[in-house]
Amino acid sequence: MKKDKIIAAILTVTALSAISGLALITIFIFREGMPIILRTGGGEFFLSADWRPRDGSFGIFSMIIGSLAVTAGAMVIGMIFGLGLAIVLTQFAPPSLAAVLKPVVELLAGIPSVVYGFMGVVTLVPLIRNRLGGPGLSVLAASIVLGIMVLPTVTSISVDALQAVPRSFWEGSIALGATRWQTTRMVMLKAARSGIVAAAILGMGRAVGETMAVIMVAGNSIEIPGSILAPTRTLTSNIALEMGYASGAHREALFATGVTLFVIIMILNCVALSVSRRSARERSFR
Amino acid sequence: MNCPATPVEPRIETRDLCVSFAGKPALKEVNLCVYPCERLAIIGPASSGKTTFLRCLNRLNDLTHSFSHAGQVLFDGREIYAPGVDVSDLRRRIGMVYATPMPLPWSIYDNLAYGPKLAGIRNRVMLDERVETSLRSAALWEEVKDRLREPAHNLSGGQQQRMCLARVLALRPEALILDEPCSGLDPISTGKIEDALAELKSRHSIVLVTNNTKQAARSSDRTAFFLMGELIEVGATEQVFTNPVDKRTNDYLIGQFG
Numbered sequence: 452m453k454k455d456k457i458i459a460a461i462l463t464v465t466a467l468s469a470i471s472g473l474a475l476i477t478i479f480i481f482r483e484g485m486p487i488i489l490r491t492g493g494g495e496f497f498l499s500a501d502w503r504p505r506d507g508s509f510g511i512f513s514m515i516i517g518s519l520a521v522t523a524g525a526m527v528i529g530m531i532f533g534l535g536l537a538i539v540l541t542q543f544a545p546p547s548l549a550a551v552l553k554p555v556v557e558l559l560a561g562i563p564s565v566v567y568g569f570m571g572v573v574t575l576v577p578l579i580r581n582r583l584g585g586p587g588l589s590v591l592a593a594s595i596v597l598g599i600m601v602l603p604t605v606t607s608i609s610v611d612a613l614q615a616v617p618r619s620f621w622e623g624s625i626a627l628g629a630t631r632w633q634t635t636r637m638v639m640l641k642a643a644r645s646g647i648v649a650a651a652i653l654g655m656g657r658a659v660g661e662t663m664a665v666i667m668v669a670g671n672s673i674e675i676p677g678s679i680l681a682p683t684r685t686l687t688s689n690i691a692l693e694m695g696y697a698s699g700a701h702r703e704a705l706f707a708t709g710v711t712l713f714v715i716i717m718i719l720n721c722v723a724l725s726v727s728r729r730s731a732r733e734r735s736f737r
Numbered sequence: 738m739n740c741p742a743t744p745v746e747p748r749i750e751t752r753d754l755c756v757s758f759a760g761k762p763a764l765k766e767v768n769l770c771v772y773p774c775e776r777l778a779i780i781g782p783a784s785s786g787k788t789t790f791l792r793c794l795n796r797l798n799d800l801t802h803s804f805s806h807a808g809q810v811l812f813d814g815r816e817i818y819a820p821g822v823d824v825s826d827l828r829r830r831i832g833m834v835y836a837t838p839m840p841l842p843w844s845i846y847d848n849l850a851y852g853p854k855l856a857g858i859r860n861r862v863m864l865d866e867r868v869e870t871s872l873r874s875a876a877l878w879e880e881v882k883d884r885l886r887e888p889a890h891n892l893s894g895g896q897q898q899r900m901c902l903a904r905v906l907a908l909r910p911e912a913l914i915l916d917e918p919c920s921g922l923d924p925i926s927t928g929k930i931e932d933a934l935a936e937l938k939s940r941h942s943i944v945l946v947t948n949n950t951k952q953a954a955r956s957s958d959r960t961a962f963f964l965m966g967e968l969i970e971v972g973a974t975e976q977v978f979t980n981p982v983d984k985r986t987n988d989y990l991i992g993q994f995g
Contacts, residue, residue, distance in 0.1 A: 545802050546802065619835075619837065619839040620839070620841055620842065622797075622800075622835070622839060623835070623839035623840070623841055623901075624841065624851070625797070625800065625828070626795065626797060626828060626832075626833045626835070626905075627828070627829070627832075627851060627852040627855065627904065627905070627908065628825040628826065628828040628829035628852060628855055628856065628908065629825065629851075629855050630825055633855060637851075638841060641842075642842055
């Protein structure tokens with residue numbers, strides 16, 4: 452009994468220190484980043500596209516746009532392929548093939564992001580430059596690389612959502628003369644809707660937060676991208692590229708960029724969590 | 738769907754139908770006919786091949802990857818496993834009701850209208866008409882006519898099962914195949930379904946798989962007895978129940994095994 456208590460105490464301390472570590476990081480980022488946002492009144496910081504640290508003007512609007520553009524592109528690619536793959540794996544492929552393919556897709560998550568970036572620089576960027584024009588380092592390149600990187604997240608959560616739909620829905624629909632595709636479209640996707648939305652949002656969180664691969668293929672120029680072939684800089688890239696030599700107000704502005712990212716990802720995760728909770732509740736009704 | 742007084746041509750006929758799953762035989766050389774305007778009951782102990790037989794008739798077994806078959810299944814004289822057969826169309830002509838109600842997660846109306854919509858009917862008036870007549874045939878109209886927009890899973894189990902019967906009827910099928918449709922239902926709901934089947938017999942061929950021998954005796958014209966994947970005997974229900982030809986049928990009916 453005494454031993455139990457000691458072990459419980461040790462485990463409690465470890466758990467609390469992990470949580471307090473997270474809390475400290477949060478407090479630190481906000482303490483470092485908030486002053487400059489408050490000092491410039493917020494409006495200028497978020498809505499000005501003027502980022503010239505040497506002259507003391509810090510506006511992250513172009514990077515917000517960059518992050519949004521790259522993430523949106525990544526989600527288009529990630530959802531088309533990820534959801535498509537999930538549909539094939541759950542509705543069309545024989546179970547033996549699905550049992551092999553799903554782990555393979557999940558394995559993609561284990562490849563370091565710098566490797567994705569490297570592949571992008573070596574193959575994708577020249578391809579875009581030669582075929583579509585522009586510098587190659589672009590919103591499009593970053594979107595494609597990120598789209599591939601979010602595939603494991605989107606696919607495996609969508610597969611889980613589709614597999615959680617009761618088999619009776621599927622059989623009921625087939626027996627009424629629906630084809631597999633009609634059943635997928637009209638019954639399965641509708642019933643798995645909230646799980647698929649959660650998959651999209653979690654994938655989005657991953658895309659917004661990714662840094663290394665994006666730095667390597669996005670070009671990192673500090674202008675609002677005019678087209679998908681133009682280079683861009685994301686919030687994450689901005690921090691990673693400049694933190695090494697920043698000081699004073701510049702450093703504060705980078706922390707403030709971090710605060711912005713932090714809030715965006717927090718919101719995405721909260722939405723994903725509430726959507727997936729709702730889908731769990733819907734399931735319990737059936 | 739016209740029914741002559743003395744039917745000669747079977748609506749559904751199996752010839753030496755053998756089925757196996759992953760090499761394990763489930764049906765052995767079954768030769769069985771279903772005539773227009775009759776209710777054929779299939780009885781037999783568990784894993785005797787009743788459900789497998791039923792699921793061959795609308796090719797639902799195709800969806801099981803380990804399924805393989807030999808022999809023929811003829812529907813109106815045509816082989817349903819022949820290449821080029823429209824399986825969706827076949828499943829609309831041979832409507833299936835499962836052992837457990839399988840409402841889709843929509844309103845009652847949408848459940849009923851789903852099949853006709855798949856068949857290409859878009860006209861609102863026609864859909865409304867199909868929904869109403871089907872629900873009437875399944876003896877459910879009076880209970881749900883004011884709540885067609887409510888989710889189908891709000892219905893009781895017995896109502897859900899009648900809704901599933903109505904959903905199949907909305908396809909205007911020529912044959913109905915039912916897999917223990919009353920297994921989870923109370924006697925009153927069971928009675929309602931049996932009455933509906935008696936009514937529907939005038940227009941459809943009905944195959945009723947049941948574990949309840951009393952139900953087979955009550956609501957069928959002919960009865961087939963399956964055992965270990967073989968058709969042991971088939972005959973007029975009264976004859977099978979009072980004077981079975983095969984000893985095994987008699988043993989099953991008096992409860993010696995099964």
